[in-house]
Amino acid sequence: MKNLVINCGSSSVKYQLFDMTTEKVLTQGLVERVGIPGSGIKHTKTGMETLARVVDFPTHKEAVQYVLNLLVDPVYGAIKTFDEITAVGHRIVHGGETLIKPTLVTEKVINELEKIIPLAPLHNPGHLQGIHAIMEILSDVPNVIVMDTAFHQTMPPKAFIYGIDYKYYEENQIRKYGFHGTSHDYVSSRAAEILGKPLKDLKVITCHLGNGSSISAIKDGKCIDTSMGLSPIEGVVMGTRSGDVCPGVLLFLMRQLRDVDLVSNAIQNKGGLLGISGVSSDLRDVELAAEKGNKRAALAQDKLIYGVQKYIGAYTAAMDGVDVIVFTAGIGENGVAFREKVCSKLGFLGVKIDTEKNNCRGKEVIFSTPDSKVTVMVIPTDEELTIARETQKCVEANK
Numbered sequence: 001m002k003n004l005v006i007n008c009g010s011s012s013v014k015y016q017l018f019d020m021t022t023e024k025v026l027t028q029g030l031v032e033r034v035g036i037p038g039s040g041i042k043h044t045k046t047g048m049e050t051l052a053r054v055v056d057f058p059t060h061k062e063a064v065q066y067v068l069n070l071l072v073d074p075v076y077g078a079i080k081t082f083d084e085i086t087a088v089g090h091r092i093v094h095g096g097e098t099l100i101k102p103t104l105v106t107e108k109v110i111n112e113l114e115k116i117i118p119l120a121p122l123h124n125p126g127h128l129q130g131i132h133a134i135m136e137i138l139s140d141v142p143n144v145i146v147m148d149t150a151f152h153q154t155m156p157p158k159a160f161i162y163g164i165d166y167k168y169y170e171e172n173q174i175r176k177y178g179f180h181g182t183s184h185d186y187v188s189s190r191a192a193e194i195l196g197k198p199l200k201d202l203k204v205i206t207c208h209l210g211n212g213s214s215i216s217a218i219k220d221g222k223c224i225d226t227s228m229g230l231s232p233i234e235g236v237v238m239g240t241r242s243g244d245v246c247p248g249v250l251l252f253l254m255r256q257l258r259d260v261d262l263v264s265n266a267i268q269n270k271g272g273l274l275g276i277s278g279v280s281s282d283l284r285d286v287e288l289a290a291e292k293g294n295k296r297a298a299l300a301q302d303k304l305i306y307g308v309q310k311y312i313g314a315y316t317a318a319m320d321g322v323d324v325i326v327f328t329a330g331i332g333e334n335g336v337a338f339r340e341k342v343c344s345k346l347g348f349l350g351v352k353i354d355t356e357k358n359n360c361r362g363k364e365v366i367f368s369t370p371d372s373k374v375t376v377m378v379i380p381t382d383e384e385l386t387i388a389r390e391t392q393k394c395v396e397a398n399k
């Protein structure tokens with residue numbers, strides 16, 4: 001059984017082919033600049049050097065066709081024929097309020113995804129193009145969609161409603177949705193598994209901190225709040241995204257710049273660690289610059305640490321306690337100094353960490369001390385594997 005996981009952006013296609021028996025990745029790759037001059041592909045068969053080719057990909061269809069051909073290539077591929085592909089799982093950024101669990105793709109589901117486009121205009125059109133391309137080329141293979149927003153659909157109304165006229169929720173579905181759901185789901189379940197306790201008996205805060213970052217509160221086995229919102233801009237400061245800003249900032253920028261795209265660029269592409277530091281969107285560069293005395297870099301770093309501490313405090317209050325804090329994604333998994341700094345202000349919760357155990361990167365570890373009131377852990381996330389597993393489950397349930 002082999003499942004292909006596809007993540008189609010507006011101009012990119014990321015893919016991984018899994019052997020579902022071993023759950024190992026057989027091949028993976030990335031197509032960039034679809035529909036833009038200079039498009040190309042990077043493809044890696046596990047155990048081999050990466051193949052990089054410049055290829056003209058006018059649309060997602062040509063890109064998907066090229067990827068599929070590479071999967072059956074005698075040298076770079078991992079399967080002999082397309083028949084070996086059991087199912088295709090598609091990562092979908094936004095499922096709105098209707099697509100709330102992994103779902104087999106049908107005509108009706110495609111219509112639903114189209115209706116949700118206004119909520120995710122930058123992402124969902126790319127996903128749909130990917131689905132159409134796969135359906136055309138692999139017409140007999142089931143497609144499953146797995147939504148980033150799904151895990152957060154258990155949030156109560158008081159967590160997801162914004163303080164604006166209710167008609168915008170009723171008429172336009174304006175509310176908090178949350179993202180990175182596959183990751184929050186995976187690491188919270190894995191934390192419970194590692195601790196040998198049912199997830200429903202734990203109060204967990206999951207910190208997914210990468211280029212994009214979000215923090216979630218999980219109580220009774222369900223997400224009750226999360227830091228990202230209608231869009232993946234809300235929450236802690238990110239690589240280039242602003243995180244929480246006063247809505248007045250947007251009004252001010254709209255009046256000054258008089259152009260939605262310029263405002264969007266300011267808060268999504270030119271903000272965050274990059275905007276504050278003026279150095280980089282990558283925390284490693286920011287940390288290095290701060291060490292060398294760059295004050296804005298130090299401020300950017302502090303802003304992120306402070307933001308994570310505040311969300312942990314807020315979510316502890318929201319859950320009336322916390323048993324487990326999990327760090328994941330690029331910064332969460334690798335930021336040794338970063339994690340130590342975040343935890344340095346959590347003593348009031350009874351958090352005590354072992355700095356030697358914390359000195360690790362990219363592997364599962366409990367780095368709180370045995371007498372810490374809260375278990376603090378690193379759990380590397382695996383969103384693609386989760387999508388492959390969910391795809392499998394969904395296909396089997398629909399047999």
Ligand code: ADP
Nearest residue numbers: 210211212281282283284329330331334335336
């Ligand atoms: P994405 O959200 O694009 O999936 P990742 O989860 O890969 O991003 O996270 C990327 C970020 O992880 C980088 O921007 C970098 O700031 C951070 N990172 C990676 N390694 C380290 C490290 N050793 N120390 C601090 N931050 C790190």
